[in-house]
Amino acid sequence: MSYQTEFRHFRYFLALAEDLHFRKASERLFISQPGLSRQIKQMEEALGVNLFERHNRKVKLTKAGEYMQRELINNFQRLDDIISHAKLLNDGMDGNLKLGYVGSAMQRVIPDLLLKFKEEHPNVLFDINEMDNNKQIKALLKQEIDVGFVRMERVPRGLNILPLFEDTFSLVLPADHKVDASNFKGLSQFKDEPFILFDSSYSQSYYEKVMQIFDDAGFAPIISHNTVNASSIFRLIENNFGVSIVPTSLKLGFDMNIKFIELDKIPQRTTLKLVWNSVNTNPLLENFLDIAEDVDF
DSSP states (O other): OOHHHHHHHHHHHHHHHHHOBHHHHHHHHTSOHHHHHHHHHHHHHHHTOOOEEEETTEEEEOHHHHHHHHHHHHHHHHHHHHHHHHHHHHTTOOEEEEEEEOGGGGTTHHHHHHHHHHHHOTTEEEEEEEOOHHHHHHHHHTTSOSEEEEOOSOOOTTEEEEEEEEEOEEEEEETTOSOOTTTOOOGGGGTTSEEEEEOTTTOHHHHHHHHHHHHHHTSOOEEEEEESOHHHHHHHHHTTSOBEEEEGGGGTTOOSSEEEEEOTTSSOOEEEEEEEETTOOOTTHHHHHHHHHHOOO
């Protein structure tokens, strides 16, 4: 087959692999159902691989088909990135970096890092999206983002990690709460109060570290709400639904009717880390990592 024919066949294959139904896939591709069936058959014969198990008009991917679907999706995503980067270069830009981050990273680390990067690379576009830790990991593995800012102890094989900033924890209270820094004696003062915490889906390792804080304080918390959004936690606290423990850096950037008591005497710390995929070939990534290693947070 010619290169153009191969590319067309791959597009047909991905449509059928997603729908697993010849009629639905052919309608989406704007070709006839017999035509789609013929093209898929030609592809299988040319490759010498059975991609589908056929049962009347319903189909099922073979193991080889599942593998090809997964790899083609990843490589087509990379092709889209290459084309987008080429267009940016054509328009006088140096390229694009896609970043994911947990909310606390935006309070100080990301602004400082982007300002420093912009000094040396002014013609770069940034695509910045707030995402929980697990979504960032999935996006990094699929190369949907170039860099992640996470609070995790471990990352999957294939990802690299760079610690950026070690943070203390703080207790967060309604502004009119009777306890403040002057009369705070210990976390046990709050054993009967409801806590609003980051959900374990935010990061299992982060959640376990917060639970260690309660273990050391000698009580199991009454958890009234779980969320993955810092502003939601603070809004609930502001309206007297409970108290919380969060990274201290989150006190920056929020103007709400709440107060913070830094828990700087406890041993637990949380580290914000930079994560990237070792096979990412974005030419800007290495420059970004060099600057991240040099910036003192």
